Amino acid sequence: MNVEQSLRALAADDATARVPPHVDAAVLAAWDDNCREHHGRAPAARRKRVVLGFAMAGAFAASLVAVVITWRGGNEARHTLGTIAAEKSVAPGVPEVVAGAIAPPQGVEQPMAPARARRRPVVSPATGAAYVLVPDAYMDAPLMMMRVRMPRSAFSRLGVPIANPDGEGMVDVEVLVGEDGVARSIRRATAVGWVDADGR
Amino acid sequence: MPADDRSDADLVRRAAAGERDAFAAIYERYRTVVYRFARLMSGSPATAEDVTQEVFVTLIRTLPRYEPHRAGLLTYLYGVARNVTRNRLRRDRRFVALETAVEEKPSGADDPCAAASHSQQLSQLRRSVLALPSRYREVVILYDIHGLSYAETARVLHVPVGTVRSRLNRGRQIIAVRLREAESPGHACVAARVERCVI
Numbered sequence: 001m002n003v004e005q006s007l008r009a010l011a012a013d014d015a016t017a018r019v020p021p022h023v024d025a026a027v028l029a030a031w032d033d034n035c036r037e038h039h040g041r042a043p044a045a046r047r048k049r050v051v052l053g054f055a056m057a058g059a060f061a062a063s064l065v066a067v068v069i070t071w072r073g074g075n076e077a078r079h080t081l082g083t084i085a086a087e088k089s090v091a092p093g094v095p096e097v098v099a100g101a102i103a104p105p106q107g108v109e110q111p112m113a114p115a116r117a118r119r120r121p122v123v124s125p126a127t128g129a130a131y132v133l134v135p136d137a138y139m140d141a142p143l144m145m146m147r148v149r150m151p152r153s154a155f156s157r158l159g160v161p162i163a164n165p166d167g168e169g170m171v172d173v174e175v176l177v178g179e180d181g182v183a184r185s186i187r188r189a190t191a192v193g194w195v196d197a198d199g200r
Numbered sequence: 201m202p203a204d205d206r207s208d209a210d211l212v213r214r215a216a217a218g219e220r221d222a223f224a225a226i227y228e229r230y231r232t233v234v235y236r237f238a239r240l241m242s243g244s245p246a247t248a249e250d251v252t253q254e255v256f257v258t259l260i261r262t263l264p265r266y267e268p269h270r271a272g273l274l275t276y277l278y279g280v281a282r283n284v285t286r287n288r289l290r291r292d293r294r295f296v297a298l299e300t301a302v303e304e305k306p307s308g309a310d311d312p313c314a315a316a317s318h319s320q321q322l323s324q325l326r327r328s329v330l331a332l333p334s335r336y337r338e339v340v341i342l343y344d345i346h347g348l349s350y351a352e353t354a355r356v357l358h359v360p361v362g363t364v365r366s367r368l369n370r371g372r373q374i375i376a377v378r379l380r381e382a383e384s385p386g387h388a389c390v391a392a393r394v395e396r397c398v399i
Contacts, residue, residue, distance in 0.1 A: 003376045007344040009318075010325050014345060019235045023249045024227070027256045031223050034260050038218075 070144070143176045147189055204229065208273040216263045223263075227256055230274060233346070234281045240341045241285045243330040251288060255280045271355065278356040282338060289334070328378040336371030343368055 152171045172189040204211070204225040211229075214222035234255050239248035258280050259266075266276065329337060329345075342353045343364065354361045 003372045003379070004344065006321065006325050006379070007329075007340065007372075007375075010322055010329070011345040011347065013322055014236050014240065017232065017236050017239060019231045019252060020249060023235075023252050024231070026253050027227055027231075028220075028224065030253075030257045031220060031260055035218060035220070 141178050143178055143184060146175045146177050148173055148175060209268045212263065212266060212268060212273060216266070223260070226259070226273070230277050231256070233274070234277055237278065237281050237341060237346065238285050240326075240329065240345060241282075241334070241337065242289060243326065247285075247288055247292070251281060251284050254284050258284070275352065275355050278342070279358075282356065286334060324379065324382050325375070328375045328382070331378060332371050332374055336367050336374060339364055339367040340371040340375070344372075 149170050149172055152169055173186055174189045175186045176184045178184050206222075206225065208226070208229075211222045211226050215226060231252060235248050235252045238251035238255075239245055242248060242251070255277060259277065266273075271279070329340060332340065338357060339353060342348045342356060343350070348356070350361045350364050353364045357364065359367075
């Protein structure tokens with residue numbers, strides 16, 4: 001028997017080979033899995049995209065509203081403080097910049113603070129490091145922090161002596177301002193995180 | 201199951217559209233061809249089962265991208281089976297197989313001696329085919345055993361028809377030499393060893 005005849009005999013023998021049933025089952029299961037993946041996941045993915053889109057749009061709208069509110073509140077607060085500073089204090093012992101934000105000493109009438117601020121005339125300055133809180137301030141209302149520069153002497157007149165390492169006579173303070181533009185508390189700004197590349 | 205007379209292109213189109221019956225018809229039509237090819241190439245029924253499964257899973261994934269005008273479905277499946285088998289053999293050559301011989305079915309012939317002799321010849325032939333370098337082995341399997349034409353074999357292997365002819369001729373020569381060596385006295389102790397060329 002030559003090679004070609006032998007190979008034909010091998011082909012006839014090989015033709016009886018059959019694929020085991022478990023292979024059939026595995027292949028058809030793979031088909032079913034693939035169909036589930038394509039036809040089942042696509043709508044879910046679309047739903048997820050729609051939900052994500054709505055969430056992003058909502059977040060964008062909320063942040064836009066927050067920015068507008070913050071901007072408007074900041075403008076109003078700056079305007080209030082600026083007006084107060086410009087009108088000067090009626091009492092000689094009250095610092096200029098904080099006259100409207102922090103109430104004057106006892107017996108001194110607040111010149112132009114809003115109605116809610118007039119009900120809180122007392123200031124109790126503690127230390128320079130901590131905020132000086134107005135005792136009956138409405139702390140549940142939203143506050144905004146403003147950083148302003150004021151004369152060191154005015155700050156000292158509140159009862160908080162401050163060293164003046166720069167020698168310029170001015171000191172940075174942070175003021176918590178309410179929605180009504182009235183300062184709720186004040187403290188000296190500390191230079192935390194303002195260290196430059198040289199470590200100064 | 202009754203024979204499905206729908207064309208391959210029609211079945212592929214329907215299967216790509218998600219029709220399970222169409223894919224089942226494709227699988228029914230070509231599963232044995234793929235399995236036999238992989239079994240002859242690897243010499244292992246277990247490997248052939250894995251290859252068959254992988255080939256059709258590949259078909260499932262590539263059905264939407266399959267272009268019937270570029271290659272017939274059978275040619276495409278042979279090509280995938282060839283690549284998968286070669287990868288599998290390349291990966292497995294680091295291991296020593298515990299079971300390398302194709303299991304032999306009991307013969308129903310009247311003459312047990314003749315049946316035993318026939319079975320032995322087939323086993324020897326399988327070993328000889330398995331020992332061929334893969335470039336010769338695949339040509340011998342496709343042309344001589346699976347009955348493809350020169351042109352079809354050339355399309356599956358992406359080689360010219362002349363290359364198919366030369367490889368076929370060379371493969372047959374190697375098989376003939378091996379069969380002669382196996383029939384020569386003193387070779388019996390070596391013949392039991394099954395070798396598979398992975399080059």
